[in-house]
Amino acid sequence: MTPLQLSIAGVVLLLGVGLYGLLISRHLIKVVIALQIMVKAALLALVAAGDAVGQINLAQSIALTVIVVDTISAVLALALIVQIKRRTGTLDAADLAQLRH
Amino acid sequence: MSLHVLLLLLAGLCAGMAVRTRPLHAALWLAALSAVVSILFYRLGAPELAVVELSVGAGLITVLLAFAISMAEDEAMPAALVPRPFAWLLVVVAGGALLWLLLPALPAVRQVAADAPFVAQVWDNRQLDLxxxxxxxxxxxxxxxxLLGETRAPESPAVEAHQ
Known part of the structure; x- marks a missing residue:
């Protein structure tokens, strides 16, 4: 297997684990962690593709943007989670789905 | 090549443990995953990105997760929303579809025009991104x-009467 094929296999593995975590997690913080795993898979795919086509610096600059946006979205999600815990007393996605106004 | 495979398997292990364990342990496994992914970035020729990933992914995000977990407290959750066999089935179908779409196209990947230096890419070519x-x-x-500033308690009746 070429390095690109190996990296793509790793990307699919990480995406699969992240998707599984996203499907089975009821805890909101675990949902954020599963999303972080999937973003790392996407970053790895970007860098592996940039390496394969000889445009690694372009891939790095795009991945840098992804990291910035991902970090800010994670920070916002965690701030929301803290507020949800303060107001409702739970972080269970199943309980929160029952809330009405 | 074998080190690359080992690092990819280690990344998969860290991700798996991050999904399986309690939130605080999961945050630590996520930090380990970030460190492994940083090494992979370095080996693929992206040292600048590796530094950013290590400092942001393994540092900042872990601290923020620990902060959120300490404020929100750990609570035990019962069964998963989606039945586990169904979740596995979805993962296998999604992964299989991704590989089916990607693998045939990989042999056609070729080197293209010369790449600009990283500094030029970030500061000159991708200014809109900045x-x-x-x-x-x-x-x-x-x-x-x-969001975090919105924590003021409702005013007490005594204060309202005084006003």
Missing amino acids: VVQMVVVITGVMGVLS
Whole structure:
């Protein structure tokens, strides 16, 4: 297997684990962690593709943007989670789905 | 090559443990995953990105997760929302579809025109990205301040009567 094929296999593995975590997690913080795993898979795919086509610096600059946006979205999600815990007393996605106004 | 395979398997192990364990342990496994992914970035020829990933992914995000977990406290959750066999089936179908789409196209990948230096890519070629990043960071900071600042307790009846 070429390095690109190996990296793509790793990307699919990480995406699969992240998707599984996203499907089975009821805890909101675990949902954020599963999303972080999937973003790392996407970053790895970007860098592996940039390496394969000889445009690694372009891939790095795009991945840098992804990291910035991902970090800010994670920070916002965690701030929301803290507020949800303060107001409702739970972080269970199943309980929160029952809330009405 | 074998080290590359080992690192990919280690990344999969860290991700798996991050999904299986309790939130605080999961945050630590996520930090380990970030460190492994940073090494992979370095080996693929992206040292600048490896540094950013290590400092942001393994540092900042882990601290923020620990902060959120300490404020929100750990609570035990019962069964998963989606039955585990169904979740596995979805993962296998999605992964299989991704590989089916990607693998045939990989042998056709070829080197293209010469790449510009990283500094030129970031500061000259992708200026719009920089503007968007600044807007996102400022928006995020304002959002967090408004979210976490909204913790004032309702005014007591005595205060209302005084007014």
